[in-house]
Amino acid sequence: MITHEVQNQPPPREGIDEFAANVPLVEAVARCGTPAFPAGMSSEADAAPPALHDLGRLVGGADFQRDAELANTNPPRLVTHDRWGNRIDEIEYDESYHRIMAAAIAAGAHTSAWADPRPGANADRAAAFLLLAQVEPGHACSVSMTHAAVATLEHAAPGLQAEWMPRLLSRAYEPGLGAGSPVADDTGGTGGGAGGPGAPATAPKPSALVGMAMTEKQGGSDVRANTTRAVPRAGSGIRSEWGAEYGLTGHKWFCSAPMSDAFLVLAQAPGGLSCFFVPRVLPDGTRNVFRIQRLKDKLGNRSNASSEIELDDTLGWLVGEEGRGVATIVQMVTRTRLDCVIGTAAGMRQAVAEAAWHVRHRRAFGSLLVDQPAMAAVVADLALESEAATLTSMRLARAYDVDATESEQAFRRLATAVAKFQVCKRGPDHAAEALECLGGNGYTEAFPLARRYREQPLLAIWEGSGNVIALDVLRVLAREPESFMAFFDVVGEAAGEHPAFDLALAEARAVVGEVSGADAATAALRARELTERLALVLQASLLVQHSPGAVADAFVRSRLEGDGGSMYGALPPGVDVAAILERA
Structure with missing residues (x-):
């Protein structure tokens, strides 16, 4: 006997070109990226690089979505020793993770903007990164760090750059470390590597990923409190063309993507805190000392490994100058902050797409959910937040291109921080509200929004939590006033288009003046207020200039005028909800 019949459940959201379906992203690529065809095409979607449509169809397909689920339900596993008892410190991943990584690297989501540094390249790369992270965010950690590491490695010795840059720019993905030679064991002797006892050395991998190890348990964000030591090892001659060689000893509380081929590490050298390049496999094919103590058991980000590591006279090569470690690695941090946005x-x-799909297919109380005013307002409000975040991230990415003027570089210095604060802070609540749109389904692991709900807080923490970012904005105010001038030049391009925006812009300028004239304690107390005001006028400016009037008006009135409530869906009267939903 049939006991029940499945009715009133939305069909699977698959077989979709996720790029074409994301109208704000398509428009932003046409504006900020590199058009594939001459101007005058029939639509902005037609003018986009075909590779983005290909990638959109890939991530919108059932196979990729299934891999995203498997990579998170079968998380990475630490393997400290091989079958013969030799220490190898490797991470085993499900094959689904490797398929996702291969797709991301093949799409150039890591370093395509460096490999072909044309105007618009960073926006193209940002769009690819966004599409992949929309469906599976965990893998984006190593993709992002490899992209960002290139900026710091430009300060490395020419010989190190010559050997490693081509590997970072490669679009091939090879998950193993690529060393089959003996490895140093804990007693100082040698044992079998991945290939077993006495296996011959292998050629370096043609591709590479780069991770990061900065924080320590006693300091966290205060990296100047680091105690890991770096002792010069002059005369060893392992790779003199890579620059000055050091032995690093210490413990790192968080090492991101420990399966990477190399890491940028902060350690205390004789001249102060310095940045070092630490490969997992040394030039002679032996394993560097890199002991993975344990993997972090995290709230989310389950497909990606994070770890604690021990360094014990581990070989590293100086990048930049001794004592300038923060200034050197900040080039990487700035770009990973952008990737957090x-x-x-x-x-x-992802949250808007899943919520909009659900309410368009689910009926309750006699009508589709999308036709019920309360639900429609919630999804429209979520869509406003999503569009503002998309436009902000793409505008920022464009500011990192090779043709960026001094003014653009000053703008991105401040705008990256304020966007990191605001967009990433809004992420968790946004995910929670979207999950609620799906009701009980949203709270189950069978649907992707439970996974997203756990994921979003990470991006508010990684590369600087809220207070760290807000205090960074104060430092920019004190040391780089030209960044504020450039910021207001960009934001001011929307002046005169909406009275409420003009008022908010004037108020933001006034708060800048008040904070800049305040004592340190008062300025710190107002740092979050200042940062939020700056972020909101930036987002509003971009929407007023580039989005339909209904979208811009709703954002300005609900975020700047204060007529709406603090909850999603409390939009002010007269907002064109139907027009906003049409873009979702």
Whole structure:
């Protein structure tokens, strides 16, 4: 006997070109990226690089979505020793993770903007990164760090760059470390590597990923409190063309993507805190000392490994100058902060897409959910937040291109921080509200929004939590006033288009003046207020200039005028909800 019949459940959301379906992203690529065809095409979607449509269909397909689920339900596993008892410190991943990584690297989501540094390249790369992170965010950690590491490695010795840059720019993905030679064991002797006892050395991998190890348990964000030591090892001659060689000893509380081929590490050298390049496999094919103590058991980000590591006279090569470690690695940090913004925008897009799909197919109380005013207002409000985050991330990405003027570089210095604060802070609540749109289904692991709900808080923490970012904005105010001038030049391009925006812009300028003239304690107390105001006028400016009037008006009135409530869906009267939903 048939006991029940499945009715009133939305069909699977698959077989979709996720790029074409994301109208704000398509428009942003046409504006900020590199058009594939001459101007005057029939639509902005037609003018986009075909590779983005290909990638959109890939991530919108059932196979990729299934891999995203498997990579998170079968998380990475630490393997400290091989079958013969030799220490290898490797991470085993499900094959689904490797398929996702291969797709991301093949799409150039890591370093395509460096490999072909044309105007618009960073926006193209950001769009690819967003599409992939929309469906599976965990893998984006190593993709992002490899992209960002290139900026720091430009300060490395020419010989190190010559050997490693081509590997970072490669679009081939090879998950193993690529060393089959003996490895140093804990007693100082040698044992079998991945290939077993006495296996011959192998050629270096043609491709590579780069991770990061900065924080320590006693300091966290205060990296100047680090105690890991770096002792010069002059005369060893292992790779003199790579620059000055050091032995690093210490413990790192968080090492991101420990399966990577190399890491940028902060350690205390004789001249102060310095940045070092630490490969997992040394030039002679032996394993560097890199002991993975344990993998972190995290709230989310389950497909990606994070770890604690021990370094014990581990070989590293100086990048930049001794004592200038923070200034050297900040080039990497700035770009990973940008990717936190892009990654949060990706999560917001997934949340909106899933919520909009559900309410368009689910009926309750006699009508489709989308036709019920309360639900429609919630999804429209979520879509406003998503569009604002997308436009902000793409505009910022464009500011990192090779043709960026001094003014653009000053703008991105401040705008990256304020966007990191605001967009990433909004991510968790956004995911929670979208999950609620699906009701009980949303709270189950069978649907992707439970996974997204756990993921979004990470991007508010990674590369600087809220207070760290807000205090960074104060430092920019004190040391780089030209960044504020450039910021207001960009934001001011929307002046005169909406009275409420003009008022908010004037108020933001006034708060800048008040904070800049305040004592340190007062300025710190107002740092979050200042940062939020700056972020909101930036987002509003971009929407007023580039989005339909209904979208811009709703955002300005609900975020700047204060007529709406603090909850999603409390939009002010007269907002064109139907027009906003049409873009979702």
